[in-house]
Amino acid sequence: MASAALRVAVRQLSQHSRAGAPVLLRQMFEPKSCTYTYLLGDRESREAILIDPVLETATRDAKLVKELGLRLLYAVNTHCHADHITGSGLLRSLLPGCQSVISRLSGAQADLHLEDGQSIHFGRFVSWMLRCARTLYRSVHEKIFTLPGDCLIYPAHDYHGLTVSTVEEEKTLNPRLTLSCEEFIKVMDNLNLPKPQQIDVAVPANMRCGVQTPPS
Template identity: 85%
Template sequence: MAGAALRVAGRQLSQHSGSGVPILLRQMFEPKSCTYTYLLGDRESREAILIDPVLETAPRDAQLVKELGLRLLYAVNTHCHADHITGSGLLRSLLPGCQSVISRLSGAQADLHIEDGDSIHFGRFKASLLLIYSPLSFPFPGCAKTLYHSVHEKIFTLPGDCLIYPAHDYRGLTVSTVEEERTLNPRLTLSCEEFVKVMDNLNLPKPQQIDFAVPANMRCGIQTPPS
């Protein structure tokens, strides 16, 4: 299975907000699955996208989109999540005109499928898909190696001060940089061989919500919240 990162034109995204800056960025947290959802908007055209919305917090996200006077074009999933149900289905009904987006490789349903290197546009900005082989694919042999090279070639070759906003974080950190991950990440600073050994022996517990989250996410989440 493959995950992805979205890359948004470097310079602007290093500026968190302030109306003098053309791009608007809001990071939001969902505590049950420790998922970060991101709202990105063009202050001029008011077109916006949401990245990795969660079902439970989709009403909050829709409210913020309305309060900020934005028009949501896309609700994007960076991967078919195993740890929560996506909010993209609910957002499509809360904010008519919004389309769900996911990578074609995920095999999940969506209004729009994109491939590695494809971009989606909102106002003067574009977000490009960087396909990365994700840990979800373990324990299939060979995947850790692919992940290692994927991150080293696609992420660590970006400028050192490029900001990395996480999809999840369990320590309460909200942002990092390419430079920090390249020099400090306890796993990614290992050699490829050592990395593969660590990843193949993680023995992680099965994600709590995987049995209902993955089937639901293959259909773009659900249209109405569970009763």
């Protein structure tokens, strides 16, 4: 059942990624934590990055990178995840030359730390714009209203089987984004979500951000 879900996610995304588009985009799913991993590649230079890889699916992701003839530069963690262990450590072993990346503000180890507002490049493209926690919610709310309505939005997690949305759909149907910016920030600061099931294992491992050197 899990493998079927993975195939569906990738096939659905391929409909949105034209064969001749300069950026190669693939969306992969990990069912236990409902996490999406994104592979972005420059078709010309063959340089690529993976965003939010998961340990259990890192071998699958490395296989896809090789099959597509890409060179993985970075395994990027958007934050220190509490719901899954990052696959960046295993990817560094499977794909030599790949570096793990995370925000310096996370306090986690990595090969490369990014500062607020910094970006990384793969081929001709910029893939990452970092915001510190104090400005994240305001930045998200403000940014969503400056984008074209038909701009596609791909989730980091999904618990309802949805793989893609649009800016217009989110502005119209997302109950949080129909709020004012200040109301949105207040709601996000007081979600009181349940404790993630893997938090006790995931956070200590992810504080190493994939730099998982065995003890001597």
